[in-house]
Amino acid sequence: MEQQNFNTIVTEFVLVGLTQNRKLQYFLFVVFFIVYMTTWVGNFTIIVAVITDHQLHTPMYFLLANLAFLDVSDSSVNARKVLSGLLFQCNIISFNECLLQMFFFHFIGAAMTFCLVMMAVDRYVAIYKPLQYLTIMNRGVCVGLGSLAWLGGFAHSFVQIELILQLPFCGPNVLDNFYCDVPQIIKLACTDTYLIELLMVFNSGLLLIIVFIFLLTSNTVILVKIRTHVMEGKHKSLATCGTQITVVSLIFIPGIFIYVRPFRKFPMEKLVSVLYTLITPMLNPMIYTLRNAEMKKSIRRLIRRMLLPGRKREA
Numbered sequence: 001m002e003q004q005n006f007n008t009i010v011t012e013f014v015l016v017g018l019t020q021n022r023k024l025q026y027f028l029f030v031v032f033f034i035v036y037m038t039t040w041v042g043n044f045t046i047i048v049a050v051i052t053d054h055q056l057h058t059p060m061y062f063l064l065a066n067l068a069f070l071d072v073s074d075s076s077v078n079a080r081k082v083l084s085g086l087l088f089q090c091n092i093i094s095f096n097e098c099l100l101q102m103f104f105f106h107f108i109g110a111a112m113t114f115c116l117v118m119m120a121v122d123r124y125v126a127i128y129k130p131l132q133y134l135t136i137m138n139r140g141v142c143v144g145l146g147s148l149a150w151l152g153g154f155a156h157s158f159v160q161i162e163l164i165l166q167l168p169f170c171g172p173n174v175l176d177n178f179y180c181d182v183p184q185i186i187k188l189a190c191t192d193t194y195l196i197e198l199l200m201v202f203n204s205g206l207l208l209i210i211v212f213i214f215l216l217t218s219n220t221v222i223l224v225k226i227r228t229h230v231m232e233g234k235h236k237s238l239a240t241c242g243t244q245i246t247v248v249s250l251i252f253i254p255g256i257f258i259y260v261r262p263f264r265k266f267p268m269e270k271l272v273s274v275l276y277t278l279i280t281p282m283l284n285p286m287i288y289t290l291r292n293a294e295m296k297k298s299i300r301r302l303i304r305r306m307l308l309p310g311r312k313r314e315a
Contacts (some may be wrong), residue, residue, distance in 0.1 A: 010169035013098050015091045016176045018270060029086040035282050036079045042285030043068035045299055053298040059137040063119045066146050068285060070112040075281040077105045078179040085178065098180040103161050111153030113211050116248060118145040120218045127222050159203055163196055205260035212252040219245050246287050250280045
């Protein structure tokens with residue numbers, strides 16, 4: 001009987017979703033649709049502002065625009081499937097589509113993680129080497145750092161998918177989630193997954209912990225430097241570091257909750273997944289724009305140019 005089961009190859013998965021209550025599904029669709037549109041508008045506004053405003057053509061805003069693009073991409077990987085599932089009850093996903101969803105989700109998520117590391121490096125150089133800042137963080141270095149973030153994300157996700165492809169799937173095929181992710185997929189494998197789980201925790205969980213500690217430490221070091229030595233632009237630098245710590249906490253704490261622990265079901269798992277996949281990409285642009293005076297001024301100039309194209313650009 002066991003041999004017959006192994007000959008049955010899973011070709012699709014059934015997503016349980018967030019709820020089976022039809023009225024609640026419609027309500028969640030409206031909420032998540034607003035969240036998704038807000039994510040697009042907020043992050044796209046940051047990208048356009050950085051591209052069109054010459055005053056923002058600096059390394060910090062180049063990396064911020066890269067992070068905004070990653071936020072939009074990260075949200076788009078899962079949001080469309082979630083929205084279609086809530087509205088049309090489309091809860092079937094093919095095996096290949098599931099793998100692609102996981103690949104891009106971890107690819108973009110890891111690239112975002114490394115991008116935050118690059119932003120911390122940028123702030124460190126700006127505070128500790130202010131006179132050499134533009135020389136050190138030149139265009140070539142910024143492009144190289146951005147490329148490394150994307151390459152690191154690709155390598156991380158490639159390893160994840162390669163490990164999953166080694167597993168046999170012969171049923172059941174019901175995923176207790178609203179999107180495909182590694183912890184739920186591994187539970188459906190028709191073999192002992194203890195070693196694979198350890199490798200996944202090492203690849204995702206340990207990476208998140210190390211980067212989280214590095215970012216908290218680096219921002220703490222920068223804050224100490226600002227408070228004790230830096231006088232000019234002190235308020236601006238403190239706001240930037242505060243923003244970084246807030247964004248880092250929003251991204252890493254839910255991620256650590258999901259990927260560091262053994263792959264067992266927890267009551268709050270879906271709620272944390274909603275925060276991690278849908279809410280955080282919407283909050284990031286709000287946090288950066290509300291805490292950054294230059295970005296707020298640039299967005300106001302952008303809106304004026306859009307509404308009053310014939311008027312002379314504000315100085």
